[in-house]
Amino acid sequence: MKRLWFAIKAVLMLIAVIVIISVYWTAAYFLSEWVYARLNWQPHPLARQLMTSILGFFLFGFSMSVIAPFIRKHEKVFWQNMMDAIQRIAQGDFRVHLPVDRENRNHPFSKLATGINDMVAQLRVMEEMRQEFISNVSHEIGSPLTSIRGFARALKNENLSREQRMRYLDIIETECVRLSKLSENLLRLTMLESNQPPFFPAPYRLDAQLQTILLRCEPQWAEKELDVGADLEKVVITADEDLLSQVWLNLIHNAIKFTPKGGRITIRLEKRGDRAVVTVSDTGPGIDQQDQHRIFERFYKADKSRHRAAGGSGLGLSIAKKIVEIHQGRISVHSRPGEGAVFTVELPLHASETAQSG
CATH class of the missing domain: 3.30.565.10 (Histidine kinase-like ATPase, C-terminal domain)
Structure with a gap:
């Protein structure tokens, strides 16, 4: 189906080019004939053909020079938006969204804008995961540290009984073990997520x-x-x-x-x-x-x-x-x-x- 649609588009483009060329060369022919009639001049057929072709190229080039600024203006706006978006992404702003022409999704500009939007969406998800990870690590580390600090301060009380001291020391030891396990697991997970994790298979x-x-x-x-x-x-x-x-x-x-x-x-x-x-x-x-x-x-x-x-x-x-x-x-x-x-x-x-x- 895609090949058929591609073939149809190619044929339509060829027909459009032929029609445009025919329009310009037809206009060049009638314009040159009008000039010959006004000058009462009958040039050689070869000269007629050459002059018609030259005039056709001139008319085509002139019309393109008139239309080009409008096309370039559209391109300039697109590239300016693209550069602004890239600068914002480089600064850590992942809320960027480039407009996409829904009616012309296969156009290179539309594909480029769609690719940028998909990349930004992935970066935004990764940034949210990074922030959540930092928040979770801070919480997991902060909780036992607060407990250790509190019971260490309580141990300064000279009126504590031996049983209370031993209980506080047991809690401090438990929280230290918890911190140690957290550190070990973080290192293990980082190692496993590296490009070359340790992997030694054997039966x-x-x-x-x-x-x-x-x-x-x-x-x-x-x-x-x-x-x-x-x-x-x-x-x-x-x-x-x-x-x-x-x-x-x-x-x-x-x-x-x-x-x-x-x-x-x-x-x-x-x-x-x-x-x-x-x-x-x-x-x-x-x-x-x-x-x-x-x-x-x-x-x-x-x-x-x-x-x-x-x-x-x-x-x-x-x-x-x-x-x-x-x-x-x-x-x-x-x-x-x-x-x-x-x-x-x-x-x-x-x-x-x-x-x-x-």
């Missing part, structure tokens, strides 16, 4: 890795008297074992955090064609539908008060998503409020060393 037993991580988390889920079940099919996968261990730790720790005492957590592993599928399900409070599409964003907390009580920073799922993407896999969540949550990770059985660039 290993995924079921054995999941079983080992479950045993490492036993003190946490045993303390809450959780019923933990594992249905692990034997699967050999070629991937970065260290990176994927962070994914499983984050998912299992989240399940333990948000599952109430006496609840149940289930980890399943199965092979579907050329992919390994891991699901981590819990019987926690679940996640609202409106929060599920943002749950993997940095610092996003579906339930801020609950997340703060659990000591999270909102980076764990972002790190997990990035690691899965490096392996050319996919992570998703399915949940309903009050019915728990199910996180699903799909990974190719054989991740190549070039997967990180995909």
